[in-house]
Amino acid sequence: MNNYDNSGKITFDAIVIGAGLAGSAAAMIMAREGLNVALIERGNKPGAKNYFGGAIYTHAIEEVLPGFMDLKPPFERPVTEAGFWFLSKDGMMRASVQGGKLEKEPYDAYVTLRAAFDPWWAEQAQAAGAFLIPKTTVIDFIRDDDGHGQVIGVVTDRPQGEIYAPVVIICEGVNNLLTQKLELIGRDLEPAHTALAFKQVISLSPQLVNSRFGLPDNSHGLAVSVVGDVSLGLPGMGFVYTNKGSVSVGLGVMLDVLAEYRLKPYEILERYLKHPAIAPLVEGGQLLEYGAHLIPEGGWRDMPDVYTGGVMVAGDAASMVNALHWEGTNMAMIAGKLAAETAIEAHSRGDFSAKTLSRYEDRLRERFILQDLRQYRNFSKFLEQHPEFMEVYPAFLNDALGGFFSAYGKPKRQLFQEILGALTDRRGIFKAAGDIVSMGRAVMGW
Amino acid sequence: MKRNDAFGTRELPEELQESLQDVYVDDLLVTLKYFVDENQPHLWIEDQDICARCQHKPCLYFCPVNVYSLAYDGTIQVSYQACVECGSCRVACPYTNIGWVLPRGGYGVAYKFG
Numbered sequence: 120m121n122n123y124d125n126s127g128k129i130t131f132d133a134i135v136i137g138a139g140l141a142g143s144a145a146a147m148i149m150a151r152e153g154l155n156v157a158l159i160e161r162g163n164k165p166g167a168k169n170y171f172g173g174a175i176y177t178h179a180i181e182e183v184l185p186g187f188m189d190l191k192p193p194f195e196r197p198v199t200e201a202g203f204w205f206l207s208k209d210g211m212m213r214a215s216v217q218g219g220k221l222e223k224e225p226y227d228a229y230v231t232l233r234a235a236f237d238p239w240w241a242e243q244a245q246a247a248g249a250f251l252i253p254k255t256t257v258i259d260f261i262r263d264d265d266g267h268g269q270v271i272g273v274v275t276d277r278p279q280g281e282i283y284a285p286v287v288i289i290c291e292g293v294n295n296l297l298t299q300k301l302e303l304i305g306r307d308l309e310p311a312h313t314a315l316a317f318k319q320v321i322s323l324s325p326q327l328v329n330s331r332f333g334l335p336d337n338s339h340g341l342a343v344s345v346v347g348d349v350s351l352g353l354p355g356m357g358f359v360y361t362n363k364g365s366v367s368v369g370l371g372v373m374l375d376v377l378a379e380y381r382l383k384p385y386e387i388l389e390r391y392l393k394h395p396a397i398a399p400l401v402e403g404g405q406l407l408e409y410g411a412h413l414i415p416e417g418g419w420r421d422m423p424d425v426y427t428g429g430v431m432v433a434g435d436a437a438s439m440v441n442a443l444h445w446e447g448t449n450m451a452m453i454a455g456k457l458a459a460e461t462a463i464e465a466h467s468r469g470d471f472s473a474k475t476l477s478r479y480e481d482r483l484r485e486r487f488i489l490q491d492l493r494q495y496r497n498f499s500k501f502l503e504q505h506p507e508f509m510e511v512y513p514a515f516l517n518d519a520l521g522g523f524f525s526a527y528g529k530p531k532r533q534l535f536q537e538i539l540g541a542l543t544d545r546r547g548i549f550k551a552a553g554d555i556v557s558m559g560r561a562v563m564g565w
Numbered sequence: 566m567k568r569n570d571a572f573g574t575r576e577l578p579e580e581l582q583e584s585l586q587d588v589y590v591d592d593l594l595v596t597l598k599y600f601v602d603e604n605q606p607h608l609w610i611e612d613q614d615i616c617a618r619c620q621h622k623p624c625l626y627f628c629p630v631n632v633y634s635l636a637y638d639g640t641i642q643v644s645y646q647a648c649v650e651c652g653s654c655r656v657a658c659p660y661t662n663i664g665w666v667l668p669r670g671g672y673g674v675a676y677k678f679g
Contacts, residue, residue, distance in 0.1 A: 161667060163600060167675040168650060233679030254671030276669050294652040296667075310657045317629045319593075320678045351581050365678075378572040378623040378657045382585075385593055385629065389586035408678040409593040411629035411651045 122155065122250075124283070131157040131250070133462050134273055134284040136257050136297065138165035138241040140175075140448050141434030142290035144183045144455030145462075146241075146249035152463045156249040157282055158241065159275065161256040166237025168292070170412040172318070172358045172367060172445065174198050174228040174342045175236065179449035181225075183456050184243055188225070193235040195362040196340025197226035200333075204359070204396075206348040207517035211396035215343060230340045230360045230367075232320070255280070257297060260287070260430075269428035269471070270301070285471045286462045288431050290455060293413045295423065295436040303432060304423035310375035312417030314355070314442070317384045318369020319392070321404035325364050331400050332361050344445065345370070347513025349391050353380070357391060358445075359400075365407055366400070368392060371414055384411060416442040419496035425483065426476040431458040441491050450488050457482040497560070505554060511545045572659045573621020590631040594647055597630075601646045602672040608632065608645040608654070609664040616641045616662060624654050624663070649674045 124130040133149050135142045138160035146158040162168045175194075180187050199222055202215020221227065245251050252275075261272035261281055272283035291297050293313075298304060325337050332341050345357030355372035370391060377384065392401060415421060415438040422438045425431060433439070434451035441447065461479040465471045483489045519538045527534065542551060576582070610616055617639065624633040624641070630649050636642040650673055655665035667673075 161670050162673075163671045163675050166679055168673070170649075170676055170679050234676045235679075237679070256667050256670040294650070294655075294667075308652070308656045313656060315627070315629060315651065315653050351577060374627065374653055374657050375572075377627040377653075378659075379575045380577055381573050381621065381623055381626040382577075383588070383626050383631075385588045385590060385631075386585040389588050390584055393586055406593070406596055408596045408676065410597065410674075410676055410679070411649050411653075413652050413656075 122157075128283050129281065130272075130283040131155050132284060132286075132466060133157070134159065134282055134287045135249075135290060136273065136287065137161075137290035137292060137434075137436075138244070138251060138253075139169055139237060139290055139292060139434065139451065140240065141436075141451035141455035141458075142288070143237070143241045143244040143249075144452045145288045145290065145433065145459040146244035147183060147247045148456050148459035149462055150244060150248035153248075154463065154466060156244075157284065158244055158249045158251045159255050159257055159273070159282075160241070160251065160253045163254055164238055165241035165251070165253070166234045169233040169237055170318070170410040171233055171316075171448070172342075172360055172369070173231065173233075173448070174360060174445075175231045176228050176446070176449040177225055178227070179452040183452050187243075190239075190243065192229075193239050194229035194231055195360075196230045196334075197338060198228040198230060198342045199226070199339040200341045200343075201228075202343050204343050204345045204357075205513035205516045206345060206357075206394060206396060207514045208348050209395050210517045210521065211394075212513075212516045212520050213343075215341075228342065230342060230362055232362060232367075257291075260297070260301065267428065270430045286429055286431070286465055286476075288433060288455070288458045288462065289436055290432075290434045290451070291436045293415050293435040295432070298423050298432050298436050301427060301430060303425075303427060303430075304421070308413070308415060309417060309421065310378060311373065312415070312421055313374045314371035314414040314416050315374050315377060315384060315411060316369060316371035316414050317388055317409070317411040318358075318367055319388065319409050320362070320365050320367050320407040321401050322365045322407050323401070323404045327403075328361050328364065328366060332366075334361065337363060345391075347517075348394065351382075351387065351390075359397075366404070368397070368401060373416075374413070385409070414442070414447070415440055418442065419492040422492070426461075426473060426479050428473045428476070429471045431461060431476055431479050433458045439488060439492065441495055443495060446491070450491075453486060454483060454488055457486070457488075505557065515542050515545055572623045572657070594630060597647075597649070598675045598677055599646065600672045600675060602668055605669060606643070606645045607650075607666050607668045607673070608643050608648055610641050610643060611662045611664050613640045615660050619660060619662075621659075624658055627653055627657055629653065 132154040200217035259274040262268040349357035357370035433454035439450040
């Protein structure tokens with residue numbers, strides 16, 4: 120492959136910044152159409168910088184890479200049980216679904232570890248012909264000097280590190296400093312819209328994972344959100360995912376809350392792991408890895424402009440996260456694909472202007488990505504304004520069900536009054552009704 | 566310019582505060598793989614005088630790997646070698662007083678599990 124043009128510049132048809140879920144998807148699609156693609160990754164290999172819960176959705180992988188299961192993706196377990204665990208101070212109520220559609224192939228989602236998945240995902244881009252450049256950080260852009268200043272390449276931290284291309288797709292992740300440099304958004308991340316997620320991967324034998332989490336065998340897995348006491352009743356949410364021979368246990372808490380209360384993330388996590396309902400699940404396990412990552416939970420209201428002349432932005436860098444549904448990986452992959460399709464179209468026209476690349480935003484709008492982000496645009500604000508969803512209701516659910524399933528030797532009428540009383544003491548019946556309405560409003564986007 | 570007056574000012578109920586578990590952070594850090602760039606710190610304090618005037622110093626708490634600590638002379642010490650490049654400090658320093666760039670290509674944290 121000769122990437123030097125007549126003047127000795129290194130030139131590609133397209134540059135992708137970041138070999139994560141969005142970036143490798145974009146590179147794969149463009150390379151498959153015959154474009155000469157540079158896929159630049161700052162880590163020593165793809166995935167080195169990535170940390171998530173988490174699970175990956177198959178609908179997105181299939182859309183980018185049809186028939187991907189034949190290529191042996193490094194999954195941990197399919198998600199065959201999903202739900203919520205409500206933690207009170209010393210108890211837990213579980214609400215989860217299993218069986219039915221979750222049991223059937225093709226599975227909707229797989230529990231995954233990124234240090235294994237992302238290299239495989241990038242390999243698929245390489246197999247399609249993309250050129251992976253690892254250990255390389257992009258620090259700036261090259262602008263056309265014709266007066267418009269359109270981006271025509273990137274500056275990396277390598278000696279003579281300029282690389283030229285008529286179109287650059289930025290998939291730099293949550294710390295979107297390059298996106299900010301291009302003034303596609305006028306501010307850095309807002310602590311009140313950003314969650315700091317931190318987790319431990321804890322080793323357990325596959326047999327112990329199965330028996331402790333009620334899974335019949337290694338081809339069953341669990342993905343749950345944990346609310347309530349897990350985040351000290353503050354805005355935040357925990358999670359548990361079963362890997363093959365380990366479990367991922369962690370939580371996300373809004374960054375402004377951590378700063379306001381001066382909380383140490385690892386102390387909250389340790390408290391969570393010592394919770395009487397959680398500790399037996401991980402007992403005897405050995406810590407394999409601890410880590411932390413930001414999640415841009417502002418969604419719609421923090422989205423940058425996703426295109427300008429010669430540039431498109433996809434994934435976390437563009438705040439493509441649906442915080443309530445833990446979606447983000449799927450949006451990243453599909454947005455990467457849509458950006459790639461737009462780049463292919465631009466190449467066929469020989470026009471990389473903002474006008475041509477605006478088709479990327481049209482494509483996002485036609486799909487669930489912009490529709491969902493718009494619908495949920497008020498949801499993170501809702502949680503800020505309704506802390507009771509993190510504190511009061513999980514505790515109430517525990518008390519109520521605990522009461523329901525206990526005998527106590529007293530009349531049932533009195534018991535139900537006590538259960539209702541447990542809610543009204545905490546919140547007030549009209550307030551509670553109002554909470555339900557405003558939650559509906561936040562979710563439905565009214 | 567101060568970003569958020571509420572940082573450091575709120576308190577948990579005593580019972581919750583006491584329920585937090587002490588952690589020896591080095592026990593967590595030993596599980597992480599790093600390629601440390603000895604020549605070029607990618608984090609720094611822009612102006613120690615601003616830190617000296619910062620009443621609550623939330624960076625001493627929210628950093629998930631305890632990069633920031635108070636030195637004997639009262640200045641903020643930056644152990645950039647432990648950084649997992651999450652970005653919290655850049656975003657949540659009340660005075661935007663933390664210099665933050667990505668490590669040079671290939672350096673910094675390299676997750677083994679992710």
